[in-house]
Amino acid sequence: MEATTNGNGKTLKVRYFDIEENPETHYLNAEKGIKSWLFTVDHKRIGIMYLASIAFFFLIGGILALVLRTELLTPTENLMTAEQYNRVFTLHGAIMVFLFIIPSIPAALGNFLLPIMLGAKDVAFPRLNLASFWIYSIGALFTLASLAVNPIDTGWTFYTPYSVQTGSAVILMTFGVFIMGFSSILTGMNFIVTIHKLRAPGLTWGRMPLFLWAMYATSVIQVLATPVLAITLALLIMERTLGIGIFDPALGGDPVLYQHFFWFYSHPAVYIMIVPAFGVISELIGTFSRKTVFGYWAIAMSSLAIAFIGSLVWGHHMFVSGQSELSTVVFSFLTFFVGIPTGIKIFNWLATMHKGSIDMKTPMVYACMFLFLFTIGGVTGIMLGAISVNVHLHDTYYVVAHFHYVMMGGTVIAFLGGLHFWWPKMTGKMYNEFWGKIASAFIFVGFNLTFLPQFIMGSQGMPRRYYSYIEQFQTMHQLSTYGSYVLGVGFVIIAVYLAHSLVKGAQAPANPWGARSLDWMTSSPPDQHNFKYQPVVSNGAYDYHKPMADFTLGIAEDPAHHGHDDAVKVEAEKAEIR
Amino acid sequence: MANASTINNSRVQHHFRNADQQFSSSKLGMWLFLFTEVMFFGGLFVAYIIYRAWNPELFTMAATELDTLFGAVNTAVLIGSSLTCALAIRAAQTDNTKMVVNYLLITIALATLFLVIKYFEYTAKIEIGILPGAMYTFEGIDHPKASVFFSIYYMMTGLHGLHVVIGIGLMIWLVIRAKAGDYNSAYYTPVEITGLYWHLVDIIWIFLFPLMYLID
Numbered sequence A: 001m002e003a004t005t006n007g008n009g010k011t012l013k014v015r016y017f018d019i020e021e022n023p024e025t026h027y028l029n030a031e032k033g034i035k036s037w038l039f040t041v042d043h044k045r046i047g048i049m050y051l052a053s054i055a056f057f058f059l060i061g062g063i064l065a066l067v068l069r070t071e072l073l074t075p076t077e078n079l080m081t082a083e084q085y086n087r088v089f090t091l092h093g094a095i096m097v098f099l100f101i102i103p104s105i106p107a108a109l110g111n112f113l114l115p116i117m118l119g120a121k122d123v124a125f126p127r128l129n130l131a132s133f134w135i136y137s138i139g140a141l142f143t144l145a146s147l148a149v150n151p152i153d154t155g156w157t158f159y160t161p162y163s164v165q166t167g168s169a170v171i172l173m174t175f176g177v178f179i180m181g182f183s184s185i186l187t188g189m190n191f192i193v194t195i196h197k198l199r200a201p202g203l204t205w206g207r208m209p210l211f212l213w214a215m216y217a218t219s220v221i222q223v224l225a226t227p228v229l230a231i232t233l234a235l236l237i238m239e240r241t242l243g244i245g246i247f248d249p250a251l252g253g254d255p256v257l258y259q260h261f262f263w264f265y266s267h268p269a270v271y272i273m274i275v276p277a278f279g280v281i282s283e284l285i286g287t288f289s290r291k292t293v294f295g296y297w298a299i300a301m302s303s304l305a306i307a308f309i310g311s312l313v314w315g316h317h318m319f320v321s322g323q324s325e326l327s328t329v330v331f332s333f334l335t336f337f338v339g340i341p342t343g344i345k346i347f348n349w350l351a352t353m354h355k356g357s358i359d360m361k362t363p364m365v366y367a368c369m370f371l372f373l374f375t376i377g378g379v380t381g382i383m384l385g386a387i388s389v390n391v392h393l394h395d396t397y398y399v400v401a402h403f404h405y406v407m408m409g410g411t412v413i414a415f416l417g418g419l420h421f422w423w424p425k426m427t428g429k430m431y432n433e434f435w436g437k438i439a440s441a442f443i444f445v446g447f448n449l450t451f452l453p454q455f456i457m458g459s460q461g462m463p464r465r466y467y468s469y470i471e472q473f474q475t476m477h478q479l480s481t482y483g484s485y486v487l488g489v490g491f492v493i494i495a496v497y498l499a500h501s502l503v504k505g506a507q508a509p510a511n512p513w514g515a516r517s518l519d520w521m522t523s524s525p526p527d528q529h530n531f532k533y534q535p536v537v538s539n540g541a542y543d544y545h546k547p548m549a550d551f552t553l554g555i556a557e558d559p560a561h562h563g564h565d566d567a568v569k570v571e572a573e574k575a576e577i578r
Numbered sequence B: 001m002a003n004a005s006t007i008n009n010s011r012v013q014h015h016f017r018n019a020d021q022q023f024s025s026s027k028l029g030m031w032l033f034l035f036t037e038v039m040f041f042g043g044l045f046v047a048y049i050i051y052r053a054w055n056p057e058l059f060t061m062a063a064t065e066l067d068t069l070f071g072a073v074n075t076a077v078l079i080g081s082s083l084t085c086a087l088a089i090r091a092a093q094t095d096n097t098k099m100v101v102n103y104l105l106i107t108i109a110l111a112t113l114f115l116v117i118k119y120f121e122y123t124a125k126i127e128i129g130i131l132p133g134a135m136y137t138f139e140g141i142d143h144p145k146a147s148v149f150f151s152i153y154y155m156m157t158g159l160h161g162l163h164v165v166i167g168i169g170l171m172i173w174l175v176i177r178a179k180a181g182d183y184n185s186a187y188y189t190p191v192e193i194t195g196l197y198w199h200l201v202d203i204i205w206i207f208l209f210p211l212m213y214l215i216d
Helices: A034-038 A043-071 A082-118 A126-149 A170-197 A210-242 A255-289 A296-312 A325-353 A362-385 A387-393 A397-427 A433-459 A471-504 A567-577 B019-054 B056-063 B068-093 B097-127 B146-179 B189-213
Strands: A003-005 A011-016 A553-555
Touching: A043 A082, A043 A126, A043 A397, A043 A471, A082 A126, A082 A170, A082 A210, A082 A255, A082 A397, A126 A170, A170 A210, A170 B019, A210 A255, A210 A296, A210 B019, A210 B146, A255 A296, A255 A325, A255 A362, A255 A397, A255 B019, A296 A325, A325 A362, A325 A387, A362 A387, A362 A397, A362 A433, A397 A433, A397 A471, A433 A471, B019 B056, B019 B146, B019 B189, B056 B146, B068 B097, B068 B189, B097 B146, B097 B189, B146 B189
Parallel strands: none
Antiparallel strands: A003 A011, A011 A553
């Protein structure tokens, strides 16, 4: 292929490029020393730093979960007092939500992959990207400080009036979350601008990998909803320090208003958590079914539909909080409505797998697990959206099981799938496939053993957040606790073989899965500037019927890839090329 | 900006292909940021709307305590500063570095004047015991929730004032760089996007003024 047009009527000279295997220099060894990491503006290194941070907080949150489950082994005191129990479940929730799951896929995988998938050298604002990581770290320090001072016991939702009255370190904690919100906002802004402005020549919206559509929808929610959380928490802090009387009923304020404000962010926030997972699943199922993803536009647009409708359903958290009957009915209807785009995705993924040539590698195992677990989580969510059922199940273990099926069975499973899928790209090493599958079996069994009993307990009336329970529930609680141990073993196995692969793993090829999107058209690990050439895209991201060579096109003799010094010369040459 | 890419490339960061791409990216980024600002203030506006709907008589009573003259003067001052800020961008586009600096300095002066007036307003309130929240001791308004109105007033104008301070800081930085000759018709992105920010600060005040001072 000698020339192609990039859509603006401009003609670009393109040629095929070879992808380097086992590169000597790549982003991991291009610069050395701790400073080259802490002050890097390279999106890949920032992604890796996020990955390490969230892994650390997942470990802490996970240990807290195991401690909670151990306490619940019997109705009496096993490890801690009731008061300590309140603190531990609050921290488990707050750490998992704000420090782990919200940044998990967008900030770790998204940062690493988004510019590469676009064929760009970096995100639009690399320094802002670094700032966003530092803001996240500072916010995390505040959160950890609150642990040291006086761990909070309000639940992760910080509901007033209790959060105004309790003696625990609510201000430190909420200020930490307030700060981390800005990290989320800046990442979202960065991604939207990058997707709009930095797509490679020929990479039209319809050729983008679906992961990018999911990241786009997620970023829209981050930019739309997170500022509202910021102002809510700022008002909560003011309520505690000055007694401004907006949320505190003792001063003439309204606690239901706090709940509206809080869920206006925090319900869309669950889509910040799950929509990136949808993106990962689209990549996994497309790649390992060796088929063009069925219903590309339906999947792409349903992400945006979820972002839009998902912003209008927050009231379903407040069916028994005293909001008006009319708004309860409207919110219930909208909650059913948001199930439609989600269902569209599930059916399109199944249709993609239909008659595909399915390769059950570990990432695909996780993708199938996702379809199973997330569907349970989603359908029970629709049940909770029904008003009469909700009144019965409100604040029971049924709700706990539901959101763990969505957040863990959905997001965490997809994250694990994505982590295995892109592990060779990120580290240049292959993980152990055998142990990968063993661990996934532990996770699947452990997860279901932990949370299926909670559905049953919840429907029988076991309230959430209770320190003790009547004897009737003991068998279920014990099953759940043993399940959580199995789950913990699964994660330990993953940690061990991934760490082992870093040291002794086989060298990864550039494209171990035979995928077609741009992230696989560069070496593993990628070059410091992602590509040695400026990629040009002439096919869709899932055109498996076309030869691989068609996906490695780049601008021939691209001056922009000669280095920084002759940038001025570059423009002159380019003007001639045009 | 159509021809900028062929004039000056020294300011194009390595990951952009040309100056056009960099300029439009920065501008889109700023618009998105302004959108988050609208959502951020939006929370306070919603709180205002709800409390006003619940206590309409409180808002008409309490608003009489606010000094409309001070508010009106401040509105004029901020709108004037928006004009000079826009003129600074125009001066950058026409390569008039001297006027970029001058217009920015006038904008900074007007923004500072706004804060000075606001300071006198606040101290007059504080002296008679109109403070936010639990510290409220004023007895001139016969309403049990009088303190809530002033809590909202202080939160909204205080947050707005913080944005004015940040704007002044940004413009001081712009003046320093403009004096060093960093801005010209080929590259004036920071002036342009700071201008966008400043207009937003202005617009928020244009909403705050009637909502707080002009209720009748």
